[in-house]
Amino acid sequence: MTSTDKRDRAAEIAAAADAVVTGIGPVTVDAGKADRGIAFVPSVPTGGWAPHVRGDTLLVALGEVPTAETARRAAIAAGARLRSGDTVAVSAPPGLTGPVVDGLITGAPAETTLLVDEAQLPDALRGQLAADVARLARLLVSAPANLLTPSAAAGWAARIAENAGLTCTVLGPDEVRSQGFGGLAAIGGGSWDGPYLVTLDHLPETGGPEVALVGKGVTFDSGGLSLKSPAAMQSMRMDVAGAVTVLAVMAGLRRAGCAVPVRAVLPFAENMPGPGAARPGDVVTAWNGTEIQILDTDFEGRVILADALALAADAGPRLLVDLATLTYQAEIALGPEIAAVLARDDDAAARFLSAGARAGEPLWRLPYDERYLDQVKTPSGVRNHPLHDSGRAITAALFLGEFVPRTVPWVHCDMTGPAWSGDASADGATGFGARTLLELLT
CATH class of the missing domain: 3.40.630.10 (Zn peptidases)
Structure with a gap:
Protein backbone atom coordinates (compact mmCIF):
# COMPACT_ATOMS: atom_id res chain seq x y z
CA MET A 1 0.00 0.00 0.00
CA THR A 2 1.42 3.39 -0.99
CA SER A 3 1.27 6.50 1.16
CA THR A 4 -1.36 7.85 -1.22
CA ASP A 5 -3.47 4.74 -0.64
CA LYS A 6 -3.13 5.27 3.10
CA ARG A 7 -4.22 8.89 2.78
CA ASP A 8 -7.23 7.86 0.71
CA ARG A 9 -8.23 5.22 3.26
CA ALA A 10 -7.82 7.67 6.14
CA ALA A 11 -9.86 10.32 4.32
CA GLU A 12 -12.62 7.79 3.66
CA ILE A 13 -12.74 6.80 7.33
CA ALA A 14 -12.76 10.45 8.41
CA ALA A 15 -15.64 11.26 6.05
CA ALA A 16 -17.63 8.26 7.29
CA ALA A 17 -17.00 9.25 10.91
CA ASP A 18 -18.15 12.81 10.21
CA ALA A 19 -21.28 11.49 8.47
CA VAL A 20 -22.21 9.47 11.56
CA VAL A 21 -21.96 12.56 13.74
CA THR A 22 -23.58 15.11 11.42
CA GLY A 23 -26.05 13.00 9.44
CA ILE A 24 -24.66 14.47 6.20
CA GLY A 25 -23.55 11.46 4.20
CA PRO A 26 -23.26 10.29 0.60
CA VAL A 27 -27.02 9.60 0.39
CA THR A 28 -29.63 12.22 1.30
CA VAL A 29 -32.86 11.25 3.11
CA ASP A 30 -35.76 13.69 3.32
CA ALA A 31 -39.54 14.02 3.13
CA GLY A 32 -41.04 14.59 -0.27
CA LYS A 33 -42.23 13.06 -3.53
CA ALA A 34 -40.55 12.20 -6.81
CA ASP A 35 -41.52 11.10 -10.32
CA ARG A 36 -39.58 7.86 -9.90
CA GLY A 37 -40.02 5.48 -7.00
CA ILE A 38 -39.15 2.21 -5.28
CA ALA A 39 -42.03 0.34 -3.69
CA PHE A 40 -41.35 -2.56 -1.32
CA VAL A 41 -44.31 -4.93 -1.20
CA PRO A 42 -44.89 -8.09 0.85
CA SER A 43 -46.37 -10.27 -1.92
CA VAL A 44 -44.18 -12.72 -3.80
CA PRO A 45 -44.37 -12.44 -7.61
CA THR A 46 -43.52 -15.32 -9.89
CA GLY A 47 -39.78 -15.90 -9.77
CA GLY A 48 -39.28 -14.87 -6.14
CA TRP A 49 -38.63 -11.56 -4.43
CA ALA A 50 -36.18 -10.14 -6.98
CA PRO A 51 -36.87 -6.54 -8.13
CA HIS A 52 -39.13 -5.96 -11.14
CA VAL A 53 -39.31 -2.68 -13.02
CA ARG A 54 -42.75 -1.46 -14.10
CA GLY A 55 -42.74 1.93 -15.67
CA ASP A 56 -41.18 4.49 -13.35
CA THR A 57 -41.59 2.31 -10.26
CA LEU A 58 -39.20 -0.36 -9.11
CA LEU A 59 -41.21 -3.01 -7.26
CA VAL A 60 -39.34 -5.08 -4.71
CA ALA A 61 -41.20 -8.05 -3.22
CA LEU A 62 -40.19 -8.95 0.33
CA GLY A 63 -41.98 -12.23 0.84
CA GLU A 64 -45.19 -12.95 2.71
CA VAL A 65 -43.70 -12.37 6.19
CA PRO A 66 -40.94 -9.81 5.74
CA THR A 67 -38.48 -9.14 8.54
CA ALA A 68 -36.01 -6.35 9.16
CA GLU A 69 -33.23 -8.58 7.84
CA THR A 70 -34.97 -9.62 4.63
CA ALA A 71 -36.14 -6.04 4.00
CA ARG A 72 -32.63 -4.66 4.38
CA ARG A 73 -31.10 -7.38 2.16
CA ALA A 74 -33.67 -6.74 -0.56
CA ALA A 75 -33.12 -3.00 -0.31
CA ILE A 76 -29.35 -3.42 -0.70
CA ALA A 77 -29.99 -5.23 -3.98
CA ALA A 78 -32.45 -2.54 -5.06
CA GLY A 79 -30.05 0.24 -4.14
CA ALA A 80 -27.44 -1.26 -6.42
CA ARG A 81 -29.76 -0.58 -9.36
CA LEU A 82 -29.78 3.15 -8.70
CA ARG A 83 -27.43 5.58 -10.38
CA SER A 84 -25.54 8.46 -8.87
CA GLY A 85 -27.72 11.55 -8.94
CA ASP A 86 -31.03 9.63 -8.83
CA THR A 87 -33.89 11.01 -6.74
CA VAL A 88 -36.50 8.40 -5.86
CA ALA A 89 -39.55 8.14 -3.62
CA VAL A 90 -39.50 5.18 -1.24
CA SER A 91 -42.45 3.29 0.24
CA ALA A 92 -42.33 0.26 2.51
CA PRO A 93 -44.70 -1.87 4.62
CA PRO A 94 -45.44 -0.59 8.14
CA GLY A 95 -42.48 -0.94 10.47
CA LEU A 96 -39.94 -1.60 7.71
CA THR A 97 -39.13 1.92 6.52
CA GLY A 98 -35.99 2.03 8.66
CA PRO A 99 -34.46 -1.26 7.42
CA VAL A 100 -35.45 -0.42 3.83
CA VAL A 101 -33.75 2.99 3.91
CA ASP A 102 -30.76 1.42 5.68
CA GLY A 103 -30.43 -1.14 2.89
CA LEU A 104 -30.93 1.38 0.07
CA ILE A 105 -28.19 3.61 1.48
CA THR A 106 -25.87 0.63 1.91
CA GLY A 107 -26.38 -0.45 -1.69
CA ALA A 108 -26.81 2.88 -3.49
CA PRO A 109 -24.07 5.03 -5.04
CA ALA A 110 -23.19 8.45 -3.66
CA GLU A 111 -25.27 11.51 -4.53
CA THR A 112 -28.53 9.57 -4.37
CA THR A 113 -31.60 11.18 -2.76
CA LEU A 114 -34.31 9.13 -1.05
CA LEU A 115 -37.67 10.77 -0.35
CA VAL A 116 -40.35 9.41 1.99
CA ASP A 117 -43.73 10.55 3.29
CA GLU A 118 -43.47 13.05 6.13
CA ALA A 119 -44.92 10.57 8.63
CA GLN A 120 -42.19 8.05 7.78
CA LEU A 121 -39.29 10.50 8.03
CA PRO A 122 -38.29 9.66 11.66
CA ASP A 123 -38.05 5.95 10.81
CA ALA A 124 -36.20 6.75 7.60
CA LEU A 125 -33.66 8.91 9.45
CA ARG A 126 -33.15 6.10 11.95
CA GLY A 127 -32.41 3.80 9.03
CA GLN A 128 -29.98 6.34 7.67
CA LEU A 129 -28.15 6.43 11.01
CA ALA A 130 -27.91 2.64 11.08
CA ALA A 131 -26.41 2.63 7.59
CA ASP A 132 -23.93 5.38 8.48
CA VAL A 133 -22.78 3.64 11.66
CA ALA A 134 -22.41 0.28 9.91
CA ARG A 135 -20.44 1.91 7.09
CA LEU A 136 -17.98 3.43 9.56
CA ALA A 137 -17.60 0.06 11.29
CA ARG A 138 -16.97 -1.65 7.93
CA LEU A 139 -14.30 0.84 6.92
CA LEU A 140 -12.47 0.53 10.23
CA VAL A 141 -12.57 -3.27 10.24
CA SER A 142 -11.47 -3.55 6.61
CA ALA A 143 -8.61 -1.06 7.04
CA PRO A 144 -5.21 -2.72 6.55
CA ALA A 145 -3.39 -3.48 9.78
CA ASN A 146 -0.51 -1.19 8.85
CA LEU A 147 -3.04 1.67 8.76
Whole structure:
Protein backbone atom coordinates (compact mmCIF):
# COMPACT_ATOMS: atom_id res chain seq x y z
CA MET A 1 0.00 0.00 0.00
CA THR A 2 1.42 3.39 -0.99
CA SER A 3 1.27 6.50 1.16
CA THR A 4 -1.36 7.85 -1.22
CA ASP A 5 -3.47 4.74 -0.64
CA LYS A 6 -3.13 5.27 3.10
CA ARG A 7 -4.22 8.89 2.78
CA ASP A 8 -7.23 7.86 0.71
CA ARG A 9 -8.23 5.22 3.26
CA ALA A 10 -7.82 7.67 6.14
CA ALA A 11 -9.86 10.32 4.32
CA GLU A 12 -12.62 7.79 3.66
CA ILE A 13 -12.74 6.80 7.33
CA ALA A 14 -12.76 10.45 8.41
CA ALA A 15 -15.64 11.26 6.05
CA ALA A 16 -17.63 8.26 7.29
CA ALA A 17 -17.00 9.25 10.91
CA ASP A 18 -18.15 12.81 10.21
CA ALA A 19 -21.28 11.49 8.47
CA VAL A 20 -22.21 9.47 11.56
CA VAL A 21 -21.96 12.56 13.74
CA THR A 22 -23.58 15.11 11.42
CA GLY A 23 -26.05 13.00 9.44
CA ILE A 24 -24.66 14.47 6.20
CA GLY A 25 -23.55 11.46 4.20
CA PRO A 26 -23.26 10.29 0.60
CA VAL A 27 -27.02 9.60 0.39
CA THR A 28 -29.63 12.22 1.30
CA VAL A 29 -32.86 11.25 3.11
CA ASP A 30 -35.76 13.69 3.32
CA ALA A 31 -39.54 14.02 3.13
CA GLY A 32 -41.04 14.59 -0.27
CA LYS A 33 -42.23 13.06 -3.53
CA ALA A 34 -40.55 12.20 -6.81
CA ASP A 35 -41.52 11.10 -10.32
CA ARG A 36 -39.58 7.86 -9.90
CA GLY A 37 -40.02 5.48 -7.00
CA ILE A 38 -39.15 2.21 -5.28
CA ALA A 39 -42.03 0.34 -3.69
CA PHE A 40 -41.35 -2.56 -1.32
CA VAL A 41 -44.31 -4.93 -1.20
CA PRO A 42 -44.89 -8.09 0.85
CA SER A 43 -46.37 -10.27 -1.92
CA VAL A 44 -44.18 -12.72 -3.80
CA PRO A 45 -44.37 -12.44 -7.61
CA THR A 46 -43.52 -15.32 -9.89
CA GLY A 47 -39.78 -15.90 -9.77
CA GLY A 48 -39.28 -14.87 -6.14
CA TRP A 49 -38.63 -11.56 -4.43
CA ALA A 50 -36.18 -10.14 -6.98
CA PRO A 51 -36.87 -6.54 -8.13
CA HIS A 52 -39.13 -5.96 -11.14
CA VAL A 53 -39.31 -2.68 -13.02
CA ARG A 54 -42.75 -1.46 -14.10
CA GLY A 55 -42.74 1.93 -15.67
CA ASP A 56 -41.18 4.49 -13.35
CA THR A 57 -41.59 2.31 -10.26
CA LEU A 58 -39.20 -0.36 -9.11
CA LEU A 59 -41.21 -3.01 -7.26
CA VAL A 60 -39.34 -5.08 -4.71
CA ALA A 61 -41.20 -8.05 -3.22
CA LEU A 62 -40.19 -8.95 0.33
CA GLY A 63 -41.98 -12.23 0.84
CA GLU A 64 -45.19 -12.95 2.71
CA VAL A 65 -43.70 -12.37 6.19
CA PRO A 66 -40.94 -9.81 5.74
CA THR A 67 -38.48 -9.14 8.54
CA ALA A 68 -36.01 -6.35 9.16
CA GLU A 69 -33.23 -8.58 7.84
CA THR A 70 -34.97 -9.62 4.63
CA ALA A 71 -36.14 -6.04 4.00
CA ARG A 72 -32.63 -4.66 4.38
CA ARG A 73 -31.10 -7.38 2.16
CA ALA A 74 -33.67 -6.74 -0.56
CA ALA A 75 -33.12 -3.00 -0.31
CA ILE A 76 -29.35 -3.42 -0.70
CA ALA A 77 -29.99 -5.23 -3.98
CA ALA A 78 -32.45 -2.54 -5.06
CA GLY A 79 -30.05 0.24 -4.14
CA ALA A 80 -27.44 -1.26 -6.42
CA ARG A 81 -29.76 -0.58 -9.36
CA LEU A 82 -29.78 3.15 -8.70
CA ARG A 83 -27.43 5.58 -10.38
CA SER A 84 -25.54 8.46 -8.87
CA GLY A 85 -27.72 11.55 -8.94
CA ASP A 86 -31.03 9.63 -8.83
CA THR A 87 -33.89 11.01 -6.74
CA VAL A 88 -36.50 8.40 -5.86
CA ALA A 89 -39.55 8.14 -3.62
CA VAL A 90 -39.50 5.18 -1.24
CA SER A 91 -42.45 3.29 0.24
CA ALA A 92 -42.33 0.26 2.51
CA PRO A 93 -44.70 -1.87 4.62
CA PRO A 94 -45.44 -0.59 8.14
CA GLY A 95 -42.48 -0.94 10.47
CA LEU A 96 -39.94 -1.60 7.71
CA THR A 97 -39.13 1.92 6.52
CA GLY A 98 -35.99 2.03 8.66
CA PRO A 99 -34.46 -1.26 7.42
CA VAL A 100 -35.45 -0.42 3.83
CA VAL A 101 -33.75 2.99 3.91
CA ASP A 102 -30.76 1.42 5.68
CA GLY A 103 -30.43 -1.14 2.89
CA LEU A 104 -30.93 1.38 0.07
CA ILE A 105 -28.19 3.61 1.48
CA THR A 106 -25.87 0.63 1.91
CA GLY A 107 -26.38 -0.45 -1.69
CA ALA A 108 -26.81 2.88 -3.49
CA PRO A 109 -24.07 5.03 -5.04
CA ALA A 110 -23.19 8.45 -3.66
CA GLU A 111 -25.27 11.51 -4.53
CA THR A 112 -28.53 9.57 -4.37
CA THR A 113 -31.60 11.18 -2.76
CA LEU A 114 -34.31 9.13 -1.05
CA LEU A 115 -37.67 10.77 -0.35
CA VAL A 116 -40.35 9.41 1.99
CA ASP A 117 -43.73 10.55 3.29
CA GLU A 118 -43.47 13.05 6.13
CA ALA A 119 -44.92 10.57 8.63
CA GLN A 120 -42.19 8.05 7.78
CA LEU A 121 -39.29 10.50 8.03
CA PRO A 122 -38.29 9.66 11.66
CA ASP A 123 -38.05 5.95 10.81
CA ALA A 124 -36.20 6.75 7.60
CA LEU A 125 -33.66 8.91 9.45
CA ARG A 126 -33.15 6.10 11.95
CA GLY A 127 -32.41 3.80 9.03
CA GLN A 128 -29.98 6.34 7.67
CA LEU A 129 -28.15 6.43 11.01
CA ALA A 130 -27.91 2.64 11.08
CA ALA A 131 -26.41 2.63 7.59
CA ASP A 132 -23.93 5.38 8.48
CA VAL A 133 -22.78 3.64 11.66
CA ALA A 134 -22.41 0.28 9.91
CA ARG A 135 -20.44 1.91 7.09
CA LEU A 136 -17.98 3.43 9.56
CA ALA A 137 -17.60 0.06 11.29
CA ARG A 138 -16.97 -1.65 7.93
CA LEU A 139 -14.30 0.84 6.92
CA LEU A 140 -12.47 0.53 10.23
CA VAL A 141 -12.57 -3.27 10.24
CA SER A 142 -11.47 -3.55 6.61
CA ALA A 143 -8.61 -1.06 7.04
CA PRO A 144 -5.21 -2.72 6.55
CA ALA A 145 -3.39 -3.48 9.78
CA ASN A 146 -0.51 -1.19 8.85
CA LEU A 147 -3.04 1.67 8.76
CA LEU A 148 -5.16 0.75 11.78
CA THR A 149 -2.44 0.05 14.36
CA PRO A 150 -3.24 0.19 18.10
CA SER A 151 -2.01 3.78 18.35
CA ALA A 152 -3.95 4.77 15.22
CA ALA A 153 -7.11 3.12 16.55
CA ALA A 154 -6.74 5.09 19.77
CA GLY A 155 -6.23 8.24 17.70
CA TRP A 156 -9.41 7.61 15.72
CA ALA A 157 -11.29 7.06 18.98
CA ALA A 158 -10.07 10.40 20.35
CA ARG A 159 -10.98 12.22 17.12
CA ILE A 160 -14.43 10.67 16.96
CA ALA A 161 -15.04 11.37 20.65
CA GLU A 162 -14.26 15.06 20.23
CA ASN A 163 -16.64 15.41 17.30
CA ALA A 164 -19.40 13.28 18.84
CA GLY A 165 -19.43 14.94 22.27
CA LEU A 166 -17.98 11.95 24.12
CA THR A 167 -15.57 12.04 27.03
CA CYS A 168 -12.43 10.11 26.08
CA THR A 169 -9.55 8.71 28.12
CA VAL A 170 -6.61 7.04 26.39
CA LEU A 171 -3.98 4.99 28.20
CA GLY A 172 -0.79 4.34 26.26
CA PRO A 173 1.55 1.36 26.59
CA ASP A 174 3.39 2.64 29.69
CA GLU A 175 0.12 3.49 31.47
CA VAL A 176 -1.43 0.14 30.53
CA ARG A 177 1.47 -1.60 32.24
CA SER A 178 1.76 0.71 35.24
CA GLN A 179 -1.97 0.71 35.98
CA GLY A 180 -2.17 -3.07 36.21
CA PHE A 181 -3.74 -4.15 32.91
CA GLY A 182 -1.50 -7.18 32.79
CA GLY A 183 -3.42 -9.16 30.19
CA LEU A 184 -3.50 -6.32 27.65
CA ALA A 185 0.15 -5.49 28.31
CA ALA A 186 1.20 -9.10 27.75
CA ILE A 187 -0.64 -9.57 24.47
CA GLY A 188 0.43 -6.21 23.08
CA GLY A 189 4.02 -6.54 24.24
CA GLY A 190 5.31 -8.26 21.11
CA SER A 191 4.52 -5.34 18.80
CA TRP A 192 6.54 -2.20 18.14
CA ASP A 193 3.19 -0.38 18.48
CA GLY A 194 2.22 -1.24 22.03
CA PRO A 195 -1.23 -1.67 23.59
CA TYR A 196 -3.76 1.11 24.21
CA LEU A 197 -6.86 1.21 26.40
CA VAL A 198 -9.59 3.68 25.44
CA THR A 199 -12.58 4.62 27.59
CA LEU A 200 -15.45 6.60 26.06
CA ASP A 201 -18.41 8.06 27.95
CA HIS A 202 -21.74 9.28 26.56
CA LEU A 203 -23.58 11.61 28.99
CA PRO A 204 -21.00 11.14 31.75
CA GLU A 205 -22.44 14.02 33.80
CA THR A 206 -25.43 11.85 34.79
CA GLY A 207 -23.24 9.61 36.95
CA GLY A 208 -22.14 6.06 36.33
CA PRO A 209 -23.07 4.24 33.14
CA GLU A 210 -26.29 2.30 32.85
CA VAL A 211 -24.86 0.30 29.96
CA ALA A 212 -21.24 -0.60 29.41
CA LEU A 213 -19.88 -1.85 26.09
CA VAL A 214 -16.61 -3.70 25.54
CA GLY A 215 -15.11 -4.79 22.22
CA LYS A 216 -12.16 -6.97 21.29
CA GLY A 217 -9.63 -4.76 19.52
CA VAL A 218 -6.82 -6.93 18.16
CA THR A 219 -5.70 -4.85 15.19
CA PHE A 220 -3.77 -7.80 13.78
CA ASP A 221 -3.48 -11.32 15.12
CA SER A 222 -0.42 -13.27 14.06
CA GLY A 223 -1.00 -15.70 16.92
CA GLY A 224 2.02 -14.35 18.76
CA LEU A 225 4.62 -16.99 19.59
CA SER A 226 1.86 -19.59 19.07
CA LEU A 227 2.10 -18.55 15.45
CA LYS A 228 -0.83 -19.03 13.06
CA SER A 229 -0.34 -20.59 9.66
CA PRO A 230 0.16 -18.12 6.78
CA ALA A 231 -3.31 -18.86 5.42
CA ALA A 232 -4.93 -18.31 8.82
CA MET A 233 -3.25 -14.91 9.15
CA GLN A 234 -4.54 -13.47 5.91
CA SER A 235 -7.84 -12.13 7.26
CA MET A 236 -6.65 -11.24 10.74
CA ARG A 237 -7.16 -7.53 10.37
CA MET A 238 -10.80 -8.44 11.07
CA ASP A 239 -9.92 -9.23 14.71
CA VAL A 240 -10.46 -5.59 15.63
CA ALA A 241 -14.15 -5.81 14.67
CA GLY A 242 -15.64 -5.87 18.16
CA ALA A 243 -13.90 -2.73 19.38
CA VAL A 244 -14.32 -0.56 16.29
CA THR A 245 -17.97 -1.58 15.93
CA VAL A 246 -18.55 -0.32 19.47
CA LEU A 247 -16.61 2.85 18.57
CA ALA A 248 -18.83 3.43 15.52
CA VAL A 249 -21.97 3.03 17.63
CA MET A 250 -20.69 5.43 20.28
CA ALA A 251 -20.11 7.99 17.50
CA GLY A 252 -23.82 7.93 16.66
CA LEU A 253 -25.38 8.09 20.13
CA ARG A 254 -25.77 11.87 20.32
CA ARG A 255 -27.33 11.99 16.84
CA ALA A 256 -29.68 9.17 17.87
CA GLY A 257 -30.82 11.16 20.91
CA CYS A 258 -29.67 8.41 23.25
CA ALA A 259 -30.65 9.31 26.83
CA VAL A 260 -28.94 6.29 28.39
CA PRO A 261 -25.53 6.87 30.01
CA VAL A 262 -23.17 4.57 28.11
CA ARG A 263 -19.52 3.73 28.68
CA ALA A 264 -17.29 1.92 26.20
CA VAL A 265 -14.01 0.26 27.15
CA LEU A 266 -11.89 -0.60 24.13
CA PRO A 267 -8.57 -2.49 24.42
CA PHE A 268 -6.38 -2.24 21.31
CA ALA A 269 -3.36 -4.50 20.77
CA GLU A 270 -1.39 -6.11 17.97
CA ASN A 271 -0.58 -9.76 18.72
CA MET A 272 2.93 -10.19 17.33
CA PRO A 273 5.93 -12.46 18.12
CA GLY A 274 8.34 -9.60 18.81
CA PRO A 275 10.97 -9.37 21.55
CA GLY A 276 8.46 -8.49 24.26
CA ALA A 277 5.91 -11.15 23.31
CA ALA A 278 4.21 -13.27 25.93
CA ARG A 279 5.41 -16.88 26.08
CA PRO A 280 3.20 -19.97 26.42
CA GLY A 281 3.14 -20.67 30.13
CA ASP A 282 3.56 -17.06 31.24
CA VAL A 283 1.40 -15.93 34.17
CA VAL A 284 0.13 -12.36 34.28
CA THR A 285 -2.21 -10.49 36.59
CA ALA A 286 -5.35 -8.83 35.24
CA TRP A 287 -6.65 -5.47 36.42
CA ASN A 288 -9.00 -7.08 38.96
CA GLY A 289 -6.17 -9.11 40.50
CA THR A 290 -6.99 -12.44 38.85
CA GLU A 291 -4.01 -14.44 37.63
CA ILE A 292 -4.09 -15.57 34.01
CA GLN A 293 -1.90 -18.40 32.76
CA ILE A 294 -1.27 -17.85 29.05
CA LEU A 295 -0.91 -21.35 27.62
CA ASP A 296 -1.53 -20.34 24.01
CA THR A 297 -0.75 -16.83 22.79
CA ASP A 298 -3.22 -17.34 19.91
CA PHE A 299 -6.04 -17.37 22.48
CA GLU A 300 -5.30 -13.70 22.98
CA GLY A 301 -8.70 -12.06 22.64
CA ARG A 302 -10.05 -13.32 25.95
CA VAL A 303 -6.88 -12.11 27.68
CA ILE A 304 -7.27 -8.48 26.60
CA LEU A 305 -11.02 -8.64 27.17
CA ALA A 306 -10.38 -9.77 30.75
CA ASP A 307 -8.87 -6.40 31.65
CA ALA A 308 -11.50 -4.44 29.74
CA LEU A 309 -14.44 -6.35 31.22
CA ALA A 310 -13.08 -6.01 34.74
CA LEU A 311 -12.74 -2.24 34.31
CA ALA A 312 -16.17 -1.87 32.71
CA ALA A 313 -17.84 -4.01 35.39
CA ASP A 314 -16.23 -2.00 38.16
CA ALA A 315 -18.58 0.92 37.36
CA GLY A 316 -21.59 -1.27 38.23
CA PRO A 317 -23.60 -0.94 34.99
CA ARG A 318 -27.10 -2.36 34.78
CA LEU A 319 -26.04 -4.14 31.59
CA LEU A 320 -22.62 -5.05 30.23
CA VAL A 321 -22.23 -6.26 26.63
CA ASP A 322 -19.09 -7.38 24.85
CA LEU A 323 -18.62 -7.96 21.11
CA ALA A 324 -15.75 -10.13 19.91
CA THR A 325 -14.49 -12.21 17.03
CA LEU A 326 -13.43 -14.72 19.65
CA THR A 327 -13.71 -18.36 18.55
CA TYR A 328 -14.07 -20.20 15.27
CA GLN A 329 -16.15 -22.77 17.11
CA ALA A 330 -18.99 -20.25 17.26
CA GLU A 331 -18.90 -20.20 13.45
CA ILE A 332 -18.65 -23.99 13.30
CA ALA A 333 -21.76 -24.25 15.49
CA LEU A 334 -23.88 -21.57 13.79
CA GLY A 335 -22.42 -21.03 10.34
CA PRO A 336 -20.99 -17.83 8.87
CA GLU A 337 -24.01 -15.55 9.23
CA ILE A 338 -25.25 -16.08 12.81
CA ALA A 339 -23.53 -14.76 15.94
CA ALA A 340 -23.44 -16.67 19.20
CA VAL A 341 -24.83 -15.12 22.38
CA LEU A 342 -23.88 -16.43 25.82
CA ALA A 343 -25.12 -15.00 29.10
CA ARG A 344 -25.65 -15.89 32.76
CA ASP A 345 -28.66 -13.62 33.06
CA ASP A 346 -31.80 -14.63 31.14
CA ASP A 347 -33.28 -11.12 31.17
CA ALA A 348 -30.07 -9.61 29.81
CA ALA A 349 -29.89 -12.26 27.09
CA ALA A 350 -33.53 -11.71 26.12
CA ARG A 351 -33.00 -7.95 25.92
CA PHE A 352 -30.01 -8.37 23.61
CA LEU A 353 -31.66 -11.01 21.42
CA SER A 354 -34.75 -8.82 21.07
CA ALA A 355 -32.59 -5.90 19.93
CA GLY A 356 -30.94 -8.17 17.37
CA ALA A 357 -34.31 -9.30 16.02
CA ARG A 358 -35.48 -5.69 15.63
CA ALA A 359 -32.19 -4.78 13.96
CA GLY A 360 -32.33 -7.71 11.56
CA GLU A 361 -29.04 -9.23 12.74
CA PRO A 362 -29.23 -13.01 13.32
CA LEU A 363 -28.25 -14.14 16.82
CA TRP A 364 -28.58 -17.48 18.59
CA ARG A 365 -28.09 -18.21 22.26
CA LEU A 366 -25.63 -20.92 23.27
CA PRO A 367 -25.52 -22.33 26.81
CA TYR A 368 -23.40 -20.65 29.44
CA ASP A 369 -22.85 -23.96 31.21
CA GLU A 370 -20.52 -24.01 34.19
CA ARG A 371 -20.04 -27.77 34.02
CA TYR A 372 -16.99 -26.91 31.89
CA LEU A 373 -15.61 -24.32 34.29
CA ASP A 374 -12.84 -26.65 35.43
CA GLN A 375 -11.39 -26.38 31.91
CA VAL A 376 -10.48 -22.73 32.48
CA LYS A 377 -9.81 -22.64 36.24
CA THR A 378 -6.42 -23.17 37.85
CA PRO A 379 -5.57 -23.33 41.58
CA SER A 380 -4.53 -19.66 41.49
CA GLY A 381 -6.71 -18.18 38.75
CA VAL A 382 -7.62 -19.05 35.16
CA ARG A 383 -5.88 -20.31 32.03
CA ASN A 384 -6.57 -19.00 28.57
CA HIS A 385 -6.65 -22.43 26.88
CA PRO A 386 -9.18 -25.09 28.00
CA LEU A 387 -6.93 -28.05 27.02
CA HIS A 388 -9.93 -29.49 25.16
CA ASP A 389 -10.84 -29.32 21.49
CA SER A 390 -14.62 -29.03 21.86
CA GLY A 391 -16.99 -26.56 23.47
CA ARG A 392 -14.55 -23.70 23.06
CA ALA A 393 -17.18 -21.03 22.44
CA ILE A 394 -18.58 -21.95 25.85
CA THR A 395 -15.26 -22.17 27.67
CA ALA A 396 -14.21 -18.82 26.20
CA ALA A 397 -17.33 -17.26 27.72
CA LEU A 398 -16.67 -19.02 31.03
CA PHE A 399 -13.18 -17.53 31.06
CA LEU A 400 -14.58 -14.05 30.48
CA GLY A 401 -17.18 -14.57 33.20
CA GLU A 402 -14.42 -14.76 35.78
CA PHE A 403 -13.87 -11.04 35.21
CA VAL A 404 -17.51 -9.96 35.52
CA PRO A 405 -19.11 -10.10 38.98
CA ARG A 406 -22.38 -12.01 39.13
CA THR A 407 -24.09 -8.83 40.29
CA VAL A 408 -23.58 -7.31 36.82
CA PRO A 409 -25.94 -8.54 34.07
CA TRP A 410 -23.65 -9.41 31.19
CA VAL A 411 -23.97 -10.63 27.60
CA HIS A 412 -21.14 -11.99 25.45
CA CYS A 413 -21.57 -11.92 21.66
CA ASP A 414 -19.15 -14.03 19.62
CA MET A 415 -19.52 -12.72 16.07
CA THR A 416 -16.59 -14.48 14.41
CA GLY A 417 -18.70 -15.73 11.49
CA PRO A 418 -20.84 -12.74 10.49
CA ALA A 419 -18.17 -10.06 11.05
CA TRP A 420 -16.63 -10.78 7.64
CA SER A 421 -17.90 -11.97 4.27
CA GLY A 422 -15.73 -13.08 1.37
CA ASP A 423 -12.05 -13.81 1.06
CA ALA A 424 -9.18 -12.11 2.84
CA SER A 425 -8.26 -9.97 -0.16
CA ALA A 426 -11.62 -8.19 -0.24
CA ASP A 427 -12.78 -5.45 2.09
CA GLY A 428 -15.17 -7.98 3.57
CA ALA A 429 -16.20 -6.37 6.85
CA THR A 430 -19.97 -6.38 7.33
CA GLY A 431 -20.45 -3.98 10.25
CA PHE A 432 -22.28 -6.75 12.10
CA GLY A 433 -23.35 -5.84 15.62
CA ALA A 434 -23.66 -2.10 15.04
CA ARG A 435 -27.39 -2.20 14.32
CA THR A 436 -28.10 -4.43 17.31
CA LEU A 437 -26.28 -2.09 19.67
CA LEU A 438 -28.15 0.92 18.26
CA GLU A 439 -31.47 -0.86 18.88
CA LEU A 440 -30.36 -1.81 22.36
CA LEU A 441 -29.40 1.74 23.33
CA THR A 442 -31.97 3.85 21.50
